[in-house]
Amino acid sequence: MSTTPTDKTQGFRKTERIEAPLGGPGRGPMGGGMVGQKAMDFGPSAKRLVGLMRPHRGQAIAVVVLGIASVIAMSVAPRILGHATDLVFNGFIGKQFPAGTPDSALPEAVQGMGVVPGQGVDFDAVAHVLMIVLALYVAASLLAWLQGYILNTVVQNTVRQMREDVEEKINHLPLNYFDRSPRGELLSRVTNDIDNVSQTLQQTMSQLLTSLMTVVAVLVMMFWISPLLALVALVTVPLSLLVTAQIMKRSQGQFVAQWRRTGKLNAQVEEAYSGHALVKVFGRQAEVERAFAAENDELFxxxxxxxxxxxxxxxTMMFVGNLNYVLVAVVGGLRVASGSLSLGEVQAFIQYSRQFTQPLTTVASMTNLLQSGVASAERVFELLDADAEPADAPALTAPSVRRGEVAFEHVSFRYEADRPLITDLSMVARPGQTVAIVGPTGAGKTTLVNLVMRFYDVDAGRITLDGVDITAMPRAALRGQIGMVLQDTWLFAGTIRDNIAYGRPGATEDQILEAARATFVDRFVHSLPDGYDTLIDEEGSNLSAGERQLVTIARAFLTDPALLILDEATSSVDTRTELLLQHAMAALRTDRTSFVIAHRLSTIRDADLILVMEDGAIVEQGDHESLLAADGAYARLYNSQFAAGAVEEEAGV
Known part of the structure; x- marks a missing residue:
């Protein structure tokens, strides 16, 4: 099942196309659709995410070196601290026996430990050891701080580059990508997902790197002190890895679904917000709230x-770590009792066992963040890997003479492989002509101008501008010769002057004012408090719909295009302003071809050529009088919609 929407193109949205099957992303405020629960490809996505740091490999190497130095300092400290424990213990035991007592007369557990009978605790030696340990801990902290600082620089530069790549990709994506992607879903990938990637890298990279290096260093120290105790400590590692792997396997798909649902909910909120006036007019608040509640519940x-x-x-990791601690304490106590290890060595080993399980626990605790971040990264990679608009062919040329002649030569086009829209269409728009395109919704009117703009490429045939195939022209050069005004206005936050000048960077004040006067913007702008310096927001809420449309028309006129496309451009202005605009456009049509898409047929009676389209084909063409005389499709449209109104206008009513 498929639908055929009637929305006009907004530069990124087309019309009269066949949408994807129902069940995909919804379009309206009530749009639904299930989100896939498949598990993400964690390994390759994580590898690709880390690979983004390749341009900063020098800093990354510095991070690793600093991390190794910090970990070594932290790992050596407990071993040295254990020597301080031995000094205190030996001094305490030695003081209990008179000087000169032979070693064989000492308790078996302390024989061979360096106990000197009659000698107490050497506090100077203890203080010396403690100062060394303090210096190691301070050095480790400073190195860790410097490592974090450099790593933060690497992460933020990587995320900045990712944002730049996404922005560049969006500017090179074809129009059909935006047709099948709800705007809120795309915004969620660009904002929420990239922010989540940044947070994940920031929180996990340093800790993961340090934790993994700590595990290696601690293992070395543990085997150095006692291979037996090290093997005992390692008994619980396979259990930890097995449990973690099983939990990760179950949670991977959930994180993918979480961020997809977030994008879906954002799309729904954005659509409901953009159309909040219609929602209220038609009393659909309850339905929108129910749809939001259902989507919100699924996200929950x-x-x-x-x-x-x-x-x-x-x-789970804490439980396994505690089991490990108990095993080490029991076996270590037995080794001390047998005289195989000193008390300081066991104390150092217990510290190492804690240092060994702590990074494993840290890695485990970071797993959920890591999975969430990689899931978001995968969504960003899907955007970056989307098929871009085909690159311009090499050695492209633009017409040297700007006449504005447009020719369609046996053009065929379809949005869906099984639904032909335009078939074998041929027509010529002569320089200076005004060509009006009329027909029922879905006939292919907007598609026709989308093909001229190369928002889409034809499937067969060709389109020429001044005799040059538009596919042999750089897109920027082609579109630089075309001015387009859409039914739906687009203004950005800035002054009215800035919005007009958007069509021609570097335009002089006189050129801006000339365009404003020609399109009657000058008539209303002086009633505003700051004139041309009046600030408007992105929605242009401080201007009426007609005033916003006048600004967009002025913007198009300022470009001085060879070809002018008006897609229901005057539908938002009042009848008197529309009449004035028609007079202004008549004066500006000299040596300029104009395509006018119109439903109000009374506005295009003076067009040089009227094309009547049905089902992607031109069924009639001619001027207003000849088409009425033919009594065909155009006459039926005109008589059913506008004949009575035209009589009233001609009578001066």
Whole structure:
């Protein structure tokens, strides 16, 4: 099943196309659709995410070196601290026996430990050891701080580059990508997902790197002190890895679903907000709220599932770590009792066992963040990997003479492979002509101008501008010769002057004022408090719909295009302003071809050529009088919609 929307193109949205099957992303305020629950491809996506840091490999190497130095300092400190424990213990035991007592007379557990009978605690030696340990901890902290600072620089530069890549990609995506992607979903990838990637890299990279290096360093120290105790400590590692792997496997798909649902909910909110006036007019608040509540509940379910399942990792790892601590304490105590290890060595080993399980626990606790971040990165990569607009062919040329002649030569085009829209269409728009395109909704009117703009490329045939195939022209050069005014206005936050000048960077004040006067912007702008310096927001809410449309028309006129496309451009202005605009456009049509898409047929009676389209084909063409005399499709449209109004206008009513 498919639908045929009637929205006009907004530069990124087309009309009269066949949408994707129902069940995909919804279009209206009530749009629904299920989100896939498939597990993400964690390994390759994580590898690609880390690969984005390749341009900063020098800083990354510095991060690794600093991390190694910091970890070594932290790992050596407990071993040295254990020597201080031995000094205190030996001094305390030695003081209990008179000087000269032979070693064989000492208790078996302390024989060979360096106990000197009659000698107490050497506090100077203890203080010396403690100063060394303090210096190591301070050095480790400074190195860790410097490592974090450099890593933060690398992460932020990487995320900045990712944003730049996404922005560049969006500017090179074809129009059909935006047709099948709800705006809120796209915005969620550009904002929420990239922010989540940034947060994940920031929070996990340093800790993961340090934790993994700590595990290696601590293992070395543990085997150095006691291979037996090290093996005992390692008994619980396979159990930890097995439990973590099972939990991660269950939570991966949940995190993918979480961020997809977030994008879906954003799309729904954005659509409902953009159309909030219509929602209120038609009394659909309750339906919108129910749709939001349903989507919000689904997001809650997948988010709760992802966080709950991944949250099991931390307590599980803590439990396994405590088991490891008990085993080490029992076996270590037995080794001290047998005289195989000193008390300081066991104390150092217990510290190492804690240092060993702590980074494993940290890695486990970071797993949920890492999975969430990689899930977001995967969504960003999907955007970056989308098929871009085909590149311009090499050695492209633009016509040297700007006449504005447009010719369609046996053009065929379809949006869907099984739904032909335009078939074998041929027509010529002569320089200076005004060509009006009329027909029922879905006939292919806007598609025709989209093909001229190369928003889409034809499937067969060709379109020429001044005798040059438009596919042999750079898109920028082609579109630089075309001025386009849409039914739906687009203004950005800035002054009225800035919005007019947007069509021609570097335009002089006189050129801006000339365009404003020609399009009657000058008539209303002086009633505003700051004139041309009046600030308007993105929605242009401080201007009426007609005034906003006049500004967009002035912007197009300022470009002085060879070809002018007006897609229902006067539908938002009142009848008197529309009449004035028609007079202004008549004066500006000299040596300029104009395509006018219109439903109000009374506005195009003076067109040089009227094309009547049905089902993607031109069924009639001619001027107003000849088409009425033919009594065909145009006459039926005109008589059913505007004949009575035309009589009243001619009578001066």
């Amino acid at each position: 379910e997948v988010s709760f599932g992802a966080q709950f399942v991944s949250g099991l990792i931390m307590p």
